Amino acid sequence: MTTSPQRPLKAPLAMAVAIAIMSTSGLATADSTGDIEARLAELEQRINDAEQRARAAERRAAEAEQAMAVQRQSNETDQPARVTAQTEDLEERLAAVERQASGEEGFSFNAYARSGLLIGEGGKSIDGGPYLTPAGSVGGAVGRLGNEPDTYVETVLNYKTRYDNGAKAHYRTMIADGVETSNDWTSDESSLNVRQVYVELSDLPSFTGAFENSAIWAGKRFDRDNFDIHWLDSDFIFLAGTGAGIYDVQLTDDWKANFSVYGRSYSEYPTEDSDTGGDTDNLTFTMNNYVGNWQWMVSALSAADNEERAMDTGATAADSGFHTMLAYHGDSFFGLADGSFKAAVLHGRGLGAETKVIGGDGNLTDDATSTRLGLYGTTYLAPKWRLAPAVLAEVSEDRYAEGDEYSWATFNARLANELTSNFEMQYELSYQWMDLDPGASGTAVEGSYRKFTIAPTFKPEVGGFWKRPEIRLFASWSDWDEELNDFSDEDALGSAGFTGGEWAFGVQSEVWF
Template sequence: MRSAVYRPWAGISLLMVSTQLLAGAAQSIEERLLRLEARTSSAEARASVAEADAAKLRQQVERLNRQIIASPQTPVQSALDQRVARIEANQQALASSPAAKATPATTNGQLSDGFSFGGYARSGFMSNGSGAGHGGPYLTPAGSVGGAVGRLGNEVDTYVEAKFTQQNQTDNGTRAKYTLMLADGLETPNDWTAAQSSLNVRQAYAELGHLASFEDSPMLRDASLWAGKRFDRDNADIHWMDRGIVFLAGTGGGIYDVKPGEDWRLNASLMSRSYGDFGTEENKDIRSYVATLNQFFDEGRWQVMLNGISSAQNDARLDERHRQEQARDSRVNKSGFSPALSGAHGMLAYHQPDFFGQEGYFKAALLYGQGLGAEVNSIGADGDLLDQARTVRLALYGHTRLSQDWRIAPALIAEQSKDRYVPGDDYRYMTLNVRLANELSSNFEMQYELSWQTMDLDALGYDGRQSANGDYWKFTFGPTFKARTGDFFIRPELRLFATYMNWSRDLDSFSATDDFGQKGFKSGGNWQLGVQMETWF
């Protein structure tokens, strides 16, 4: 019988194996905990997105309920059913998209919302009987002071915007966003246009929202801070005329969505713009500064926007020492009068989320500006305005559905501007534009646009412009293919179009440099044919 032998190394080996097993188990537990934390963060992110979508749907349902209560007749119910069907179709499309199925990733304690790309583009050509094409929303004499007309079948350019955005959320809940936007516009139809390109960085800014430091402040909890070069978030425009109701842009900083009260929200910003270099030995850059307070009441239905503009060196161009350089300086006020050093601008706007109880929306805006604020669309962008310049503008626009197959989008702008560039000058115009669409299938519709503008302009020779008193009108019909009919703002659209336009003979002599009166483009009637694509995403 073999006697037992004491082997100390056996116990040591057993201890080492046990230690390795325990370490492996601990590591496995730690890995599972890390994976669990990642899945929890991902679930929280998806829940946050779902809550935001649910809030939007609740707002839509509340608006629809108000429509039913206000007008329970059968036509409204029919429109309601159609709108609900479209909302459901959009929700199904969103739910089936790759983006909706993507799971947010976690990196170094941050929740990455990822990269997004958006853009806008239009491109096409138009030609009249002489083989050339003249067009653009601002081709009339009133266009010299912003009087736009209908754009359907009236654009000859290629214009593109590309917007790149990166967003993420840190582990303390703060959301960060960086945006870069490039744009280019030209009229040549060539395939290689580098020599004519005007590629430009239109936006480059960063934004911080839902800051953890603001969490305990009801007034700042939903606020966001930004700095850089950008368009104001709440700019408004009439798409049918490519005309901004108000356009605030520049380089600066600001804060959005401060809530001083229960139904009071405000934005504040300070932006800088440039009127150019006026050619002195110091090569000074003439700057303007726009301070803005933009307020919203009654769930955003009412808007009060106030702007102050300052440009302390704006009259330096008229220094006697540099009078001889004025002819070469594109920024010198061409009338020879001293331009304004400051200005004020204000807007009262009403935003209705439906079209008087029907599907669509309705908006109204009353704007007033003086001095450098007398350019009431592009705030602070015109340095030639006189101190005594005054402008008032009224804008009404919206869209709705006339029947199951017809939609309509009416718009009206009326403006008067006095003492703008020369003491005593007077610019008056009114534009009425109506866009119609007849849905003939799920991918095809006929679009029509009627645009009429009346004007009474007395430029008193500023920049070679004369007086003009008369009317302009155009009619366009355009067979249009699109991804899905049913809404004015679904893109892309591929259009064929035929446009007939005419105007009063008196408008031909307003300026030697504008389109009117040029060879082959005089009053008496002009047909223009063309093709165009337009898209955004």
């Protein structure tokens, strides 16, 4: 800073002022001299005060400049650390927002729902569903497009948390309901149910070795690795119930395995001593193995005292069982084109003879055996044409009675033509052959069921089989061999006025997210 020059001496300044005053007045008397001296003293005091104020201002300016220099030096030293801290804070906040937005943390909501109206030729509601044929009683599903008269909804509530040590927790509740009435108020027909309630923990820092990337869970749930043929509304495998397990145990570099135990209740079944006195729990112990695209699943089942169940057929109910599945999850359309496919062979004995819903049927005999094949694929035949064929077939013996035999096979194809960005035409052809012999407990039948559906479909965006929501109109023609009506008077094909050659019309919405 530039400083002011020193002021000249005060005495000459006072003398000059005095001479100026005297020359102005033209005379000086003794009395006036005293007055002048007083005024000079006052002026000198004022000059002294001004000089002191100037020096004080100079000191304050110098101190301020020195402080600013120190601050500038401090800023240059601390700025990188402050910027780094601010950047880390912003990055952490952004990551938290992104995790919540992606569903990795916080609350999320998922759903599946379908609702539709199915009307027959006579202008009245008709029976429908993928399991309306006689083979449906043993799992034989047919194509579902234009064939569903129900309203079904699954509501899934999730809450996910990540802790400071990196561990994650996932809580899920799933509520479901399904009715076939078209009414707006359906409390009398409702089957509202809590289907899942569980907690899963993952990325636990104390897990090491083969368990380093494992997740543990307990509660009521659908197994994470269930998979299905959507067009038939049939799972390849459906493992569910209440229990506990661990996923993704890394046994070798290429081999992962899941281990679980699921309980399912067999309650209020008649025994020889009581009409409603029997109950037990089936326990399913499963090891699910993954090597590359291959999956090999083995399960052992046990239901203590289930053999006391009184069977109408006179057979002995199973109290144990075995189930296995070998599956391949392909990343092309059977190696022929771009797309995907899944294929699986399943086999079970005893309680494991219910090959899809493992442990879901307590009426199976001790000698029951079943073998099932399932496969499907998806691909584009042309830029605007996509195809999804599927096959599901099963043979079983001694299922509910000694000597019974159930054989069936379903061939289904879903075809779609994308006409605009939000409109497509869907077509489905479904054929099922069945040879069902319940033994002495019923009537043996053999024959086939056929269905063809055309469905104009609206959706927000076309492209692939998995985009929803969609709203579709449909017309379905179904026909079957008359002999199949004799299998049972309780299923759709045996009901009055439902004897083959039926048209059905309707509308349906379907959504999942």
